[in-house]
Amino acid sequence: MIEAHALTKRYGERTAVSDLSFTVRPGVVTGFLGPNGAGKSTTMRMILGLDAPTSGRVTVNGKQYAEHRAPLHEVGAMLEARAIHTGRTAYNHLLALAATTGIPRRRVDEVIEIVGLGQVARKRAGGFSLGMGQRLGIASALLGDPATLVLDEPVNGLDPEGILWIRNLLKDQAAEGRTVLLSSHLMSEMALTAEHLIVIGRGRLIADTSVADFVRTAAGASVRVRTDEAERLRQLLVGHEVSVASVDRGVLEVTGLSSDRIGRIAADQAIALAELTPQQASLEEAFMEMTRDAVEYQAPAREPEGLAA
Incomplete structure (x- = not known):
C-alpha cells in the first residue's frame, strides 16, 4: 500500500506538488493521471525517496522507502527504462542488481523469461530497441518479487502484442x-x-475514484435517439437540467434523462423510436473535461475552415 499525506514539493518559488493526499491500495491496478506538468513524476520520485518532500509524508507498506531494509523486495519501480549501463548485457544488468540486494541468480532467469527477453539476454542493452528497453526496465522492477509496483509509462515503445502482455501482467500482479x-x-x-x-493537476488532487465513476461524473451520460418525429419528441423532453441536441436529421442526443425515461415518454405519446442507445463518454473525453483548467500549456484554438488567413 502507498499512502501520501499532505505531500508538498517546492523548487524555489515553484510548487510542483501541493498538499496531495491519496492511498493506493493492493489488489487493483491504480492509474495515475494528469496533464504534462501536473506533478506526476515528482510525486513518483517522492514515493521512491529520490526527492524529499518539502512537507508531508509518503510511505510504502507503512514505511518511507529509505526505511526498508530490502527496498527491492518491497517496491519495484520503473521511472526511466533506459537508465541502465548500455555496455552491459540485459542478463548482467539484472545480475548486478540481484547480487547487491541478496536476490538469487535463478530469479534473474525467471524475470528474463517473464518479460520475453530470453533470446537477447546476452546482448548489450545499448543496442536494444525502445520496446526491448521497456521490457528490461519491467524485469528490473519485478526482480525482487515486490509487494508494490510503481511504473511510469511502461507501454512506451511496445508493439500491440507487448501492450497486451503488460496489461495482463499488471492485472495478474494486482490479482x-x-x-x-x-x-x-x-x-x-x-x-x-x-x-x-x-488524477492530479497543477500538483493538486482532482479525483480519487474508480474509472467508471470518473467517466460518469466527469463527462455525464447521454442517450442517442432516432425517430421520424424528432422535433415533436424534442419539445416533450427539453426542460430543466435536460438538454436535447440535434446531431443529424431525425437524430437527437439527450443529456439529463435515462433511456428508460425517454422510452416511456415516447411510448406515452405514441412516438415510434428507431434507436434508443445510451452513450458513454470515453476515459480520454472525461480526462480532457476534468483537467482542462489544469493544463499548463494550452494549444492555440483552431480556426474554422475557410477563415484562416
Whole structure:
C-alpha cells in the first residue's frame, strides 16, 4: 500500500506538488493521471525517496522507502527504462542488481523469461530497441518479487502484442494482492488496464475514484435517439437540467434523462423510436473535461475552415 499525506514539493518559488493526499491500495491496478506538468513524476520520485518532500509524508507498506531494509523486495519501480549501463548485457544488468540486494541468480532467469527477453539476454542493452528497453526496465522492477509496483509509462515503445502482455501482467500482479501504480498518457490503454484512478493537476488532487465513476461524473451520460418525429419528441423532453441536441436529421442526443425515461415518454405519446442507445463518454473525453483548467500549456484554438488567413 502507498499512502501520501499532505505531500508538498517546492523548487524555489515553484510548487510542483501541493498538499496531495491519496492511498493506493493492493489488489487493483491504480492509474495515475494528469496533464504534462501536473506533478506526476515528482510525486513518483517522492514515493521512491529520490526527492524529499518539502512537507508531508509518503510511505510504502507503512514505511518511507529509505526505511526498508530490502527496498527491492518491497517496491519495484520503473521511472526511466533506459537508465541502465548500455555496455552491459540485459542478463548482467539484472545480475548486478540481484547480487547487491541478496536476490538469487535463478530469479534473474525467471524475470528474463517473464518479460520475453530470453533470446537477447546476452546482448548489450545499448543496442536494444525502445520496446526491448521497456521490457528490461519491467524485469528490473519485478526482480525482487515486490509487494508494490510503481511504473511510469511502461507501454512506451511496445508493439500491440507487448501492450497486451503488460496489461495482463499488471492485472495478474494486482490479482495476486500486489499494489500497482501505473502512469500513462495512453487513455485507451488505461481504460482497459486500471480499475481505480488518481488524477492530479497543477500538483493538486482532482479525483480519487474508480474509472467508471470518473467517466460518469466527469463527462455525464447521454442517450442517442432516432425517430421520424424528432422535433415533436424534442419539445416533450427539453426542460430543466435536460438538454436535447440535434446531431443529424431525425437524430437527437439527450443529456439529463435515462433511456428508460425517454422510452416511456415516447411510448406515452405514441412516438415510434428507431434507436434508443445510451452513450458513454470515453476515459480520454472525461480526462480532457476534468483537467482542462489544469493544463499548463494550452494549444492555440483552431480556426474554422475557410477563415484562416
